[in-house]
Amino acid sequence: MTTLQxxxxxxxxxxxxxxxxxxxxxxxxHGYAATTVRDIADDAGVNVALISRYFRSKEGLFEACLxxxxxxxxxxxxxxPPDRTAEEIARQMAGPCARGVPHNLVxxxxxxGDEAADRIRLDLLRSYSERLAAATGHQELLRAQVMxxxxxxxxxxxxxxxxxxxxxxxxxxxxxxLCDMIESLLIKTD
Amino acid sequence: MTTLQxxxxxxxxxxxxxxxxxxxxxxxxHGYAATTVRDIADDAGVNVALISRYFRSKEGLFEACLxxxxxxxxxxxxxxPPDRTAEEIARQMAGPCARGVPHNLVxxxxxxGDEAADRIRLDLLRSYSERLAAATGHQELLRAQVMxxxxxxxxxxxxxxxxxxxxxxxxxxxxxxLCDMIESLLIKTD
DNA sequence: ACACCGGGTCAACAACTGTTTACATCACTG
DNA sequence: CAGTGATGTAAACAGTTGTTGACCCGGTGT
Numbered sequence: 001m002t003t004l005q006x007x008x009x010x011x012x013x014x015x016x017x018x019x020x021x022x023x024x025x026x027x028x029x030h031g032y033a034a035t036t037v038r039d040i041a042d043d044a045g046v047n048v049a050l051i052s053r054y055f056r057s058k059e060g061l062f063e064a065c066l067x068x069x070x071x072x073x074x075x076x077x078x079x080x081p082p083d084r085t086a087e088e089i090a091r092q093m094a095g096p097c098a099r100g101v102p103h104n105l106v107x108x109x110x111x112x113g114d115e116a117a118d119r120i121r122l123d124l125l126r127s128y129s130e131r132l133a134a135a136t137g138h139q140e141l142l143r144a145q146v147m148x149x150x151x152x153x154x155x156x157x158x159x160x161x162x163x164x165x166x167x168x169x170x171x172x173x174x175x176x177x178l179c180d181m182i183e184s185l186l187i188k189t190d
Numbered sequence: 191m192t193t194l195q196x197x198x199x200x201x202x203x204x205x206x207x208x209x210x211x212x213x214x215x216x217x218x219x220h221g222y223a224a225t226t227v228r229d230i231a232d233d234a235g236v237n238v239a240l241i242s243r244y245f246r247s248k249e250g251l252f253e254a255c256l257x258x259x260x261x262x263x264x265x266x267x268x269x270x271p272p273d274r275t276a277e278e279i280a281r282q283m284a285g286p287c288a289r290g291v292p293h294n295l296v297x298x299x300x301x302x303g304d305e306a307a308d309r310i311r312l313d314l315l316r317s318y319s320e321r322l323a324a325a326t327g328h329q330e331l332l333r334a335q336v337m338x339x340x341x342x343x344x345x346x347x348x349x350x351x352x353x354x355x356x357x358x359x360x361x362x363x364x365x366x367x368l369c370d371m372i373e374s375l376l377i378k379t380d
Numbered sequence: 381a382c383a384c385c386g387g388g389t390c391a392a393c394a395a396c397t398g399t400t401t402a403c404a405t406c407a408c409t410g
Numbered sequence: 411c412a413g414t415g416a417t418g419t420a421a422a423c424a425g426t427t428g429t430t431g432a433c434c435c436g437g438t439g440t
Contacts, residue, residue: 111224166332
């Protein structure tokens with residue numbers, strides 16, 4: 001009964017989570033190829049060898065990051081009210097880019113070269129676009145995918161700190177343009 | 191006067207251009223870090239050492255690719271008629287992604303880690319967004335940049351061959367959605 | 381006391397990276 | 411035709427990468 005009160009100086013699940021968090025950050029920010037396992041380990045403050053131990057390989061870690069992002073996206077997409085979809089989508093898209101939908105979308109753009117990881121990536125993008133098309137009552141899957149691609153691009157450049165005013169735009173700054181864009185792409189007007 | 195009729199088996203400018211073309215393709219498709227100089231040299235069918243000879247380094251080659259893209263974008267942007275901007279922009283954006291505006295936009299998303307290259311990248315993105323804002327008579331620079339980011343994201347996923355129907359969409363398929371998006375973002379409707 | 385085992389560290393490995401150096405080959409000039 | 415500079419080649423370099431195997435440490439049961 002000692003395990004419950006002691007902070008467990010050596011905690012496997014905790015270090016595993018720290019590695020996962022650091023990896024998600026690095027992969028989304030710099031991409032797969034530009035990220036080294038030593039970078040991730042240093043960010044997490046643990047030894048490099050633990051990546052191979054807990055995730056089998058760098059690609060295994062990337063897959064775990066994708067799955068993590070998938071879960072997060074599924075969760076945020078679950079509690080969206082069926083009406084007022086344009087404003088709701090815009091609110092999510094304009095949200096905090098460090099954590100949230102944009103952050104996950106950018107990670108979904110990253111490619112590892114690993115086939116299994118790419119399948120996960122593609123599956124989520126497809127299901128997400130299908131859900132988006134269904135939620136807005138729009139029949140064309142193409143417009144939903146254009147919408148996702150546009151949102152991902154915006155999130156990518158929004159997260160970068162170089163192109164102002166986009167880089168320094170606040171949530172309220174982005175809400176207006178995003179609403180207009182979503183309506184024009186997804187809401188039928190004819 | 192012999193140089194004009196002989197094919198010049200050893201032609202410096204020709205091999206330099208082949209290296210540049212191969213590099214642009216690789217960098218846009220896979221990004222900077224995921225591309226090796228040997229990949230580029232093999233694609234161009236020349237020796238690896240010539241990259242260092244003609245471009246000083248991998249980063250120098252990347253800078254040359256950016257400058258090349260900048261020139262191409264400036265050229266295509268020069269002959270755009272001042273009116274009917276929405277349709278004209280949509281036509282350019284929907285155009286062939288293997289060569290043209292989308293292709294160049296994707297390259298502009300790529301980061302090398304080199305400071306000089308990033309400055310070139312940022313400068314062009316800024317000037318392009320300013321020109322876009324001016325051409326459409328829209329005051330807000332933010333909306334123009336959102337527009338560019340969206341277009342870049344769309345081009346990125348359009349070039350990838352995995353997410354259908356976006357990946358297999360033709361120029362005419364994309365024209366409609368893009369027109370709607372551009373109008374909603376850039377054309378004043380108040 | 382002892383062995384055991386989950387958790388963590390360390391050093392080393394082989395493969396790959398960008399770059400350079402020394403050498404070969406071609407085209408052209410005197 | 412000799413020679414000279416431009417063009418291309420091959421091999422090797424030093425550094426980095428992902429990965430692995432041997433080892434350590436602290437707690438637990440016996």
